[in-house]
Amino acid sequence: MSFTLDSLLIEGTKVLSEAGVEEASLDARYLLFEAFHTDLTHFILDRFNAISEDELILNRIDQYRSMIEKRSQRIPLQQITGSREFMGLEFYVNEHVLIPRQDTETLVELILKDFKGSKPVVLDMCTGSGCIAISLTKLGLFECVTGVDISKEALSVARRNVEALLGTGGITLIESDLFEAIGPGQKFDVIVSNPPYIPTEIIKGLQPEVRDFEPMLALDGREDGLFFYRQLVLDGRRFLNPGGSVYFEIGYDQAEAVSGLFIDAGFAEIRVVKDAAGLDRVVCAVLK
Structure with a gap:
């Protein structure tokens, strides 16, 4: 299965929304940027491009999903990112x-x-x-x-x-x-x-x-x-x-x-x- 930054954002937003996080989309985007070491400008440029599935990228996807899981438990965003x-x-x-x-x-x-x-x-x-x-x-x-x-x-x-x-x-x-x-x-x-x-x-x-x-x-x-x-x-x-x-x-x-x-x-x-x-x-x- 191929991923894009956009599909990962949608996935994370859904998890956080179902957990009752108020700003689910914003928090999911922030954690995505943190995991992929990117920013809004590069996200906009690359959001629909298929992500290569080398080991580094797969590790970043795992990191993102782990942070989303923590946030869904209502752990504060700042404690997750430190x-x-x-x-x-x-x-x-x-x-x-x-x-x-x-x-x-x-x-x-x-x-x-x-x-x-x-x-x-x-x-x-x-x-x-x-x-x-x-x-x-x-x-x-x-x-x-x-x-x-x-x-x-x-x-x-x-x-x-x-x-x-x-x-x-x-x-x-x-x-x-x-x-x-x-x-x-x-x-x-x-x-x-x-x-x-x-x-x-x-x-x-x-x-x-x-x-x-x-x-x-x-x-x-x-x-x-x-x-x-x-x-x-x-x-x-x-x-x-x-x-x-x-x-x-x-x-x-x-x-x-x-x-x-x-x-x-x-x-x-x-x-x-x-x-x-x-x-x-x-x-x-x-x-x-």
Whole structure:
């Protein structure tokens, strides 16, 4: 039987559609490009040409079908390919870290804007893949950035991304339950975090890709989704320089609650910033 790229795409799309994958055609095409090391331009030119059936091509077909099978099990696309683009940079990801989202770019872009031309000392709490810390270091040329996570496995991913995108040095990575392992004398100009903020009960209703395959440590914000914000606001004060700033990613409906935590803790200049979709996405504040 002869194959074409088009016939393989149709085959993969059908499998993913039957599995309930929302963007079945798009995901099948992405995996096809990954397996055959091609792009949209070459696909359009070659899609109806019969594929030679030498060993290399047959191995690529097997690889494609294997990836389609994984995606049909609702394993996230980025975990299958092992990569995710964020802020124009390519990050390695696996099942131990939250897959970077475009929403989080709003958080990074705001800090880059607010500290353009500055060299703030930054703490990225719950660093995960390191996407925030690395983006600030590489794009903002920040020279002193620390990433913290409770997960050894997540820190291993972050370390791999640091080496790939920054080389040696540039970011300090620390295993810690929030501020537990941070020295009492350490001070930062900026504390940034995309903490777990989804209420536990809500997680049950999320898409299988998130609920079943992304790390619960990075998702579960406890009963009301605010557990980690409370800890970060109250404990973070001790680690901020005077006039230091805190930046949090939030859920679309958490702006008022998180702003209230800042007010109660004595912070000032509280701002709520929307993402590209017009939803509340970041709350930031300054220590008086």
